[in-house]
Amino acid sequence: MQVILASASPRRKEILARILPSFSVEPSGFDEHTVRERGPSALVAALSRGKAEEVFARFPSAAVLAADTVVWFGGRALGKPKSKAEAAATLRMLSGRRHAVYTGWCLLSPRGVRSGVCRSEVQFKELSEAFIAAYVAGGSPMDKAGSYGIQDDPSPVARCSGSFTNVIGLPQEEVAQAFKDIGILS
Numbered sequence: 001m002q003v004i005l006a007s008a009s010p011r012r013k014e015i016l017a018r019i020l021p022s023f024s025v026e027p028s029g030f031d032e033h034t035v036r037e038r039g040p041s042a043l044v045a046a047l048s049r050g051k052a053e054e055v056f057a058r059f060p061s062a063a064v065l066a067a068d069t070v071v072w073f074g075g076r077a078l079g080k081p082k083s084k085a086e087a088a089a090t091l092r093m094l095s096g097r098r099h100a101v102y103t104g105w106c107l108l109s110p111r112g113v114r115s116g117v118c119r120s121e122v123q124f125k126e127l128s129e130a131f132i133a134a135y136v137a138g139g140s141p142m143d144k145a146g147s148y149g150i151q152d153d154p155s156p157v158a159r160c161s162g163s164f165t166n167v168i169g170l171p172q173e174e175v176a177q178a179f180k181d182i183g184i185l186s
Contacts, residue, residue: 007028015117044104049068049104053108068104105178122157125158
């Protein structure tokens, strides 16, 4: 059975390659603005399901995996920064504090549906202004929710509880089990 990753994320592609030797990539055209969910679990579940359904409608004989990740802090989702100033402000806000990372994932196939939401907690170290300036200048925050990439440079992080790959964008253990459940992995 053909497996399709419904995401253009290079990080999700890298994690899925650890699970499966072969798959194709077909980014979803799902309109994320149609989702009205408020809480982090419901939000990522609805987004991942919508993305998977959009691609599965085009490839109904394939197994389609989609995911969505949010960094949740202070009762709201922290998205990708729109500017270097916004990235620096986000890092200052997270400095010395704990936040949660939620990833919703959905696997649709003719053999069944599997989905889930994974939650990890990340505790940041106290970050100096010099560190924040250098980190932002290095470019890592600019394409990542919460303005950091734990896989690029873990130095802002004091502790990660839960799935490390979830913080990157795809909970490897849960997704591997889902592929086993539908008979794609043994």
